[in-house]
Each structure stands twice: as structure tokens, then as C-alpha cells.
Amino acid sequence: MASRDITFGTKEAPGLKETFDWMADRYLAQTELVSRGHYREWMDHVARLVMRFRPESVVDVGCGPGFLLSRLQRVLPGVTLLGVDYAPRMLAKVDASIPTELADLEEWAQHAGAHYDVILLTFVLRDQPDPSKALRALRQRLKPGGRVVVLETQTPAGWRQLGFDLYFHEWLPRWGQWALTKDWPSGGGMAPYSWLSHSHRAWMTAHPLPDAFYNNDYVDVKRHRPNTDVVMLWSARRP
């Protein structure tokens, strides 16, 4: 396929790493709440997809406090797992039996030695300054035939869009600031739930995502949830 430049994602994210680090203690509880109880179901869907690929090794990049890694450890005993994240307090929450590495994802992709059957990016790709470049970097860490799996929010097509927009862009930033993170010390960046809305506006339905996979030499690009849903789930394979 002819290569063309693909630009999407949020270019500038001042203080984002520090914000995630600060969120570590409350991340899981608030994500459950903010997802209106859907977070576990979404993670279970990712886990089922990973199981279908019958991997020997899985790396969760931007693993946060490691909810998905613990799920995978239960359903895929014996599989080599690794969690990568640049926020130390997130990694401190990961179950001690699961190895972790403190690193920025692109640096990790360039310098890590091992190759993996599955690379997971759940609620991570959207926040990268250049998602296409991140996918290109991570491809180096896949074994031939290995898959990358991307879970993200999406603006749903159809009648759910209005409710989503009201919730995500009107209610959530206000409720977040007022009730969920009122003790947030700032530090130059946007308040956490304002950031969530802001970065989603640069992402929306991620229409460049399939091309970003193809342009970076992935094949078998598949969508696993309908475009009417509030999250998207994609997989792509390294030939």
C-alpha cells in the first residue's frame, strides 16, 4: 500500500505522565465509575480476544495499575506477561508476581530485547503525540504473526452520539473537577477529566487508525466492536 502521512492523536500533553502518576491510587475505582460499570466488561472482552490468539507472551503497554494483566494471569496461566508504563506509582499497584518495566512506550519499543505474541494498548494510544509512530515502534517488538490490540473510547455512530457528547464533553469534565479530582494539584497540565475530553476530541472515531496499521505494515486489521459503541476494539497482525 502506498505510504502517506497520517496525523492524529494529541500532539501536546503537558504534565500527562505526572497526572497519571497522581491518579494511580484512584484510577481503578474512578474508571469503573466513569465507565458506568463497563470497564470490567471491556477488559473481559480484550482478555477473550487475547485468549483466541493463543499467545505464549503478552505485553501490556501503558498497563496502569495492572487490572488487565491480573485478569490475563488468571485466564492464561503459564503465559509470559510484562507490564510497561512510564508512571511509577501505577506500576507499584501491579500485582507483585507480574514483571513490569518503567519506560516510555516508544523508548521501550526501541530498546527492549524480547519479542511478543500480543501487545496490548488499552486507553493508551489516543494520548500519544503520534499514534501512527507508536504503532510503528511497537511493531518491532512483535514476533512474526504477533498481534497488536487497541482498545479506546470512540464517539458512537447513531443515536448514542448525543448522549455520549453530553456525558463526555459536558458532564464529565465538570463532575471530574468537582467530585473526583478536586484535590488535583495541577502542575501545568489540564485537570484529568478535562484532559480525557480534550484528547478524545482529537481522536473521535479515529478514522485514520486502519490506515495507520496498514501504513506501518500490519495486516489482518479487524474491528471487534461495532461503531455504534462507546469503545472501539481493534487488532492487527504483523505478517
Ligand SMILES: C[S@@+](CC[C@H](N)C(=O)[O-])C[C@H]1O[C@@H](n2cnc3c(N)ncnc32)[C@H](O)[C@@H]1O
Ligand atoms: C488511561 S490509563 C490506561 C491504563 C490501562 N491500560 C487500562 O486500560 O486501564 C493510561 C496509562 O498509560 C500510561 N502511558 C501513557 N502514555 C504512555 C507512554 N508514552 N509510555 C508509557 N506509558 C504511558 C499512563 O501512565 C497510564 O498508566
